Amino acid sequence: MIRTYLVPLLALAGLVFAVVKVVQAAKPPIPAPPVVEPARAPYDAFVAGSGLIEPSTRNIALSTPVGGVVTSVLVLPGRDVRRGEVLFTLETRELEAELAIKQAALSVAQRQLDALRAQPRPEEIPPAEARLVAAQAALADQEAQLSMWENVQDKRAISSDELSRKRFAVDAARARVAESESQLKLLRSGAWSVDVSVLEGQVQSAQAALDSVKVEIERRIVRAPLDVQVLQVNTRVGEFAQPGPLATPLMILGSVHPLHVRVDIDEYDAWRLTAGSPATAFLRGNNSIKTDLSFVRFEPYVIPKRSLTGESTERVDTRVLQAIYAFEKGDLPVFVGQQMDVYIKSAPLQSAPPAPTSPTTDAGAAK
Amino acid sequence: MMSVALKMLFGDRAKYFGIVMGVTLASMVITQQGAIFIGIMTRTYGTVTDTGQGDIWVMDPKVQQIEDIKPMQDTELFRVRGIQGVGWALPLYKGLIRARLDNGQFQNCNILGLDDATLTGGPPGMAQGSLSDLRRADAIIVDEISANTRLAKPSPEPGGRPIPLKVGDTLELNDHRAVVVGIGRSTRTFQSLPVIHTTYGRATTFVPKERKLLSFVLVKAAPGVDVESLRRRIELTTGLAALTNQQFKDKTVDYFIKNTGIPINFGIAVGLGFLIGTVITGFMFYNFTLDNLRYFGTLKAMGASDGVLLSMVILQSLVVGAIGCGLGIGIASFFGARMANTPLAFTMPWQLLAIAAIAVAIICVLSAMLSIRKVISLEPAVVFKQ
Numbered sequence: 001m002i003r004t005y006l007v008p009l010l011a012l013a014g015l016v017f018a019v020v021k022v023v024q025a026a027k028p029p030i031p032a033p034p035v036v037e038p039a040r041a042p043y044d045a046f047v048a049g050s051g052l053i054e055p056s057t058r059n060i061a062l063s064t065p066v067g068g069v070v071t072s073v074l075v076l077p078g079r080d081v082r083r084g085e086v087l088f089t090l091e092t093r094e095l096e097a098e099l100a101i102k103q104a105a106l107s108v109a110q111r112q113l114d115a116l117r118a119q120p121r122p123e124e125i126p127p128a129e130a131r132l133v134a135a136q137a138a139l140a141d142q143e144a145q146l147s148m149w150e151n152v153q154d155k156r157a158i159s160s161d162e163l164s165r166k167r168f169a170v171d172a173a174r175a176r177v178a179e180s181e182s183q184l185k186l187l188r189s190g191a192w193s194v195d196v197s198v199l200e201g202q203v204q205s206a207q208a209a210l211d212s213v214k215v216e217i218e219r220r221i222v223r224a225p226l227d228v229q230v231l232q233v234n235t236r237v238g239e240f241a242q243p244g245p246l247a248t249p250l251m252i253l254g255s256v257h258p259l260h261v262r263v264d265i266d267e268y269d270a271w272r273l274t275a276g277s278p279a280t281a282f283l284r285g286n287n288s289i290k291t292d293l294s295f296v297r298f299e300p301y302v303i304p305k306r307s308l309t310g311e312s313t314e315r316v317d318t319r320v321l322q323a324i325y326a327f328e329k330g331d332l333p334v335f336v337g338q339q340m341d342v343y344i345k346s347a348p349l350q351s352a353p354p355a356p357t358s359p360t361t362d363a364g365a366a367k
Numbered sequence: 368m369m370s371v372a373l374k375m376l377f378g379d380r381a382k383y384f385g386i387v388m389g390v391t392l393a394s395m396v397i398t399q400q401g402a403i404f405i406g407i408m409t410r411t412y413g414t415v416t417d418t419g420q421g422d423i424w425v426m427d428p429k430v431q432q433i434e435d436i437k438p439m440q441d442t443e444l445f446r447v448r449g450i451q452g453v454g455w456a457l458p459l460y461k462g463l464i465r466a467r468l469d470n471g472q473f474q475n476c477n478i479l480g481l482d483d484a485t486l487t488g489g490p491p492g493m494a495q496g497s498l499s500d501l502r503r504a505d506a507i508i509v510d511e512i513s514a515n516t517r518l519a520k521p522s523p524e525p526g527g528r529p530i531p532l533k534v535g536d537t538l539e540l541n542d543h544r545a546v547v548v549g550i551g552r553s554t555r556t557f558q559s560l561p562v563i564h565t566t567y568g569r570a571t572t573f574v575p576k577e578r579k580l581l582s583f584v585l586v587k588a589a590p591g592v593d594v595e596s597l598r599r600r601i602e603l604t605t606g607l608a609a610l611t612n613q614q615f616k617d618k619t620v621d622y623f624i625k626n627t628g629i630p631i632n633f634g635i636a637v638g639l640g641f642l643i644g645t646v647i648t649g650f651m652f653y654n655f656t657l658d659n660l661r662y663f664g665t666l667k668a669m670g671a672s673d674g675v676l677l678s679m680v681i682l683q684s685l686v687v688g689a690i691g692c693g694l695g696i697g698i699a700s701f702f703g704a705r706m707a708n709t710p711l712a713f714t715m716p717w718q719l720l721a722i723a724a725i726a727v728a729i730i731c732v733l734s735a736m737l738s739i740r741k742v743i744s745l746e747p748a749v750v751f752k753q
Contacts, residue, residue, distance in 0.1 A: 004377050007387060011690040014697015018398075021700045022717045031419040034487035035499045038455035040589065041448075048448030048456075266442040269449055284484035305442060318442050341448075341484075348451055349604060 039282035039290070039341050045348035047269045049323070051261040051281055051340040055254025056326065057228065059336075062251040064090065064241045065219045075251075077233050081224040087251060090220035090241060099213045106206035113199040116191040128187050132180035139173035146170050228253040231336055254336060258326045261293060263342045267302060270321040272346040279325050281340040283332075291332055293325035293342070368671065372679035375659050376686060382655040383687070386648055386734075390691020390727055391698070393644020397637050398699035398715065398723045404633035405719060406712030411623045412616040413554035414479070414562075418459065418488040421585035422594045424615045425456070425601055428608040432622040433615065434557065436461055438579035439607065446605050447584045452592040453601075457482040459583040460570040464563070467539040470521045476513075476561040478540075480570025487585065489551065489564055495534045496549025501566055507538065508549040512710075513561030540573045557623070559710055641726055648691075649734040652684060656738035660745060668747035676742050680735055688731035696723055 041048065068090030075087050146166040152158050232252035235241055241250055261281055265273060276295045283289035299322040323344065334340075376383055409416075414433050415424070425447050427437035441458075448456040460480025465473050481488045481501070489498040494511045501508060509518060509532055518538070519529035532538075538545045545565070553562045565573070571580045586609070588597045594611055601609040610618060624630050656663075663676055703713040 007384075007694075008686075008690050011693030011697065013693075014695070014700075015693035017704075018696040018700040018715070018720060021704060022715055022720060025715060026717070030491060031417060032489035032491055032493075032498055034420060034482075034485040035489075035501075036485045038457055038482070038485045038487060038587070040454050045451045046449055048445045050445065264442075264445075266446050269446055272449070318440050320442065343448075346449075349600075 036285060037287055039287035039343075041343040042280050043343060043345040045346050046343040047265060047272050047346045049263040049265045049269075049320075049342050049344065051263040051325070051342040053334055053336050053338045053340065054260050054262055055229070055231070055256050055336055056258055056260050057226065057253075057255040058260075059231070060225065060228065060253040061245070061249030062087070062222070062225075062253055063245070064222050064243050064250060066090070066216075067240065067242050068092075068220055070235050070237050070239050070241050073233065073235060073237055075230045075233065077230050079230045081228060081230060081253075083224055083227050085224045087222050087224055087230070088235060088241075089222070092217045092220050095213055095217045095220070099210065099217065102206065102210040102213050106203065106210050109199065109203040109206045113196065113203050116196050116199055119190040120187045124187055125184070128180065128184040132177065132184055135173065135177040135180040139170070139177050142166070142170040142173040222250075224253065226253075226255065229256045256329060256336065258328050259334070259336065260296060261325045261327065261340060261342060262299075263323045263325060263344070264305060264320040265323060265344075266305075267319045267321060270302070272349070273298075273321070273323065273344060274346065277345045279323075279342055279344040281325070281327070281342045283334060284339055284341060289332060289334075291327045291334075293327050296324040296326045298323050368666075368675055368679060369682055371662075371666075372682050373686065375662060375679075376655075376683045379655060379658065382651060382658065385651045386655060386687045387691045387694065389644055389647030389651055390688055390730060391694040392647065393640050393730055394692045394695025394723045394727050395699045396640025396644070396695075397726050398696045398719060399702060400633050400636040400640065401719045401722065402699065402703055402713050402715040403711070404629070404637075405716065406714035407557065407629060408620050408623060409714045410555050410559075410712050411557040412619040413556040414461065414477075415612055415615050415619065417491050417554050418479075418585065419612050420487050421455075421457070421587045421612075423586040423588070423598050423601065423609050423611055425584035425586055425605070425607050425609045426582070428606070430608060432619040433461075435622075436582050438577065439581045439584075440579055441581050443581060443605065443607065444584050447586060447601060447607075450597075450601055450604050452589050452597040454587040454589040454592070456584050456586045457485060457487050458567050458581050459488055459585050460567050460574075460580060461582040462570070462574050463560075464540050464574055466518065466561070466563075468518065468520075474517055474561065476518075476540075476563050477556060477558075478563045478565065478570050478573065480565055480567035483566045483568050486566070490553045490562070492552035494550040494552055498549065498551075498564075500548035501564070503546070503548055505544055505546045505569070506548040506565065507540070507545045507569075508551045508564040509538075509547050510553040510562040511550050512555065514547075514550050518561050541575060543573050545573065555710070555712070641730070644726075645730045645733055648687075648730050649737060652687070652734035653737045653741070655683075656680065656741055660741065663742050664745055664747050667745060673743055677739060680738050680742055684731040684735040684738075688727050692724055692727040695727075696720055 071089050071091050073088040075081060075085075081087065146163075146169070149158055149163050149166050230251060231254050232249075234248050234252075235250040263279070275298060279293040279295070281291055281293055302319045302321050305318045305320045325342070412433055425443075427439055430437050444456060444458050447453065458480075459482070460478070462478050462480075464476050464478040466476050467473055479488065486498055486501055489501075490508060490510065493508075496508065498508070500506055514532040516529075518532050520532065520536070522529050532547055532550070534547055534549060536547045538547065540563070545563075551562075551564060553564075556562065584607075586597070586601065588594050598609045598611060598614075601607065663679075667676065700715060703715055706713055
């Protein structure tokens with residue numbers, strides 16, 4: 001009996017086994033769900049692009065006017081600084097020494113001027129006055145002698161030669177009085193104004209030399225050019241800061257109120273955009289973080305798309321229009337340099353087979 | 368009368384086993400070879416099966432099948448994204464990369480780069496680690512089968528078993544360091560190369576420099592949008608090829624059927640199975656009927672009609688057919704179950720069982736027809752001749 005039914009039973013078991021296997025295999029592998037749901041555009045018709053967050057001033061690659069060793073860095077990345085606030089300073093020891101020299105030179109010139117202005121020296125007056133009195137006395141003596149000789153009645157008693165000599169002596173004494181008087185006057189009038197102005201010029205020149213050193217020192221104190229946020233600090237105390245454009249700027253600054261998003265639009269899609277169209281940006285990695293953007297401008301120059309292949313020989317054959325949009329950061333956890341997926345509202349494509357909204361009304365809304 | 372027929376059948380044990388064996392052999396060969404063929408064909412689009420998160424694949428119009436990569440420019444992603452009705456569109460990198468193993472050998476691998484932000488397109492199952500671990504530096508996910516075989520580390524003692532790759536191990540991919548953060552369960556592909564999942568950005572830095580990198584764009588239709596019309600709209604707007612998951616699978620299978628000898632190979636095997644089964648079963652059954660002809664004659668002499676005899680023969684052939692078929696597909700599916708964790712491709716859909724059953728039915732009908740002719744033309748007097 002068992003032997004009769006063994007084979008049919010085996011066959012039945014085989015059939016059941018096969019059916020079970022078929023049912024098991026009929027379930028295809030369920031594709032793994034995305035770790036983060038991809039962002040979906042909030043508009044019916046839109047142009048998509050990848051956006052890069054940047055400051056509204058764009059990145060300011062801070063440069064120093066002169067090169068030098070950094071002696072202090074006063075800001076950390078992330079700090080908001082006011083215009084004119086010191087960011088870092090450079091070494092100025094040589095200039096400090098020169099400053100002292102220039103200061104000394106100024107004070108020398110100033111004192112020379114003061115000395116000139118202090119003339120006449122009061123002690124020099126009395127001897128000059130005395131010399132005048134002596135000259136006057138000498139004149140009076142000569143005049144008295146002459147008058148005595150002239151009053152002689154008998155002219156034969158005196159030699160005419162002697163008389164004329166007395167007269168010349170009186171003239172000489174008078175001249176000496178005049179000399180003494182003028183010397184006293186010269187002394188009393190003090191320094192010559194032309195001499196004073198020469199020295200004044202020297203003082204000005206010394207002052208200017210001093211100011212120039214001060215400016216040189218001031219140039220080594222690097223300050224914020226605008227009200228900005230410090231985004232990156234690439235210089236440290238002790239390093240040499242070079243002037244001019246650098247591959248790695250000393251500091252990157254930028255105004256983050258508001259932030260801008262630079263959206264790359266493929267040139268094939270660029271015609272679909274209207275200036276002022278609303279746009280929405282989604283943060284990569286969490287599509288619930290999104291923000292509405294307000295239109296700022298188009299960059300009127302279409303540029304080659306920057307590819308990240310890093311190949312030096314790569315050719316570029318895609319060009320992108322860049323649209324600039326702005327948003328306020330607020331509480332959004334976004335940072336400058338981050339990428340966002342941006343959707344810009346546009347009129348529906350005419351070639352698209354089913355068009356749920358009429359193009360005219362939509363274009364009107366976009367304006 | 369029917370129990371008589373069955374007694375007749377089971378009574379002649381040797382013939383009975385012979386007939387069953389013939390049917391079993393035929394149905395087993397048909398099922399097993401068919402399953403292997405379907406398995407291989409299913410594998411050709413393994414990546415499409417695993418990456419079914421979207422509805423539509425967008426690719427270069429000249430792409431012939433999933434392994435045929437013709438990269439596009441990165442900006443095509445945004446063009447596709449800007450098409451009306453697109454819910455989301457994400458990039459997918461697919462390419463080949465050379466992994467250097469610890470023993471100095473090189474192994475070609477399939478590398479899949481998933482969208483960095485969403486990690487869409489990961490392996491359907493994870494044996495170790497999780498898909499989100501791909502966010503870590505230099506992270507890759509390796510498929511389980513290759514982690515145990517082709518990418519395994521050599522055994523410390525000569526001749527020993529290789530040590531499977533596990534989470535935390537590093538691989539050298541095209542001179543880049545890659546850290547295994549997960550072991551995934553991927554569907555095997557046609558070439559059975561190891562499958563490495565990583566992010567799009569990382570994949571493009573791992574692989575040799577190319578100007579165009581975007582292999583595919585995965586598109587999910589927005590809710591309420593007809594996938595077929597969206598597909599056509601994408602093709603019209605961008606000039607790229609857009610295929611639904613099923614269309615892409617069909618295109619890939621078509622390519623393999625038209626361009627490889629696989630269908631001919633398996634077709635011959637299945638045909639031979641059918642032929643041999645038919646011949647063995649037919650002759651055995653005919654032989655069995657001849658041996659039992661005197662019983663049929665007796666029954667006929669006792670007044671049994673031709674219809675009764677006919678249904679007796681049909682019942683006998685159906686019974687051996689059912690038993691043989693059950694045994695055959697049972698053995699085939701047992702074989703398939705035993706081979707489940709080997710590189711062998713084996714896929715058995717219900718259609719294959721139906722085909723096997725139909726083939727067996729044809730074999731039975733052909734065999735029975737020979738016998739029926741004999742029984743119908745039988746003269747009852749033949750019983751008394753001997």
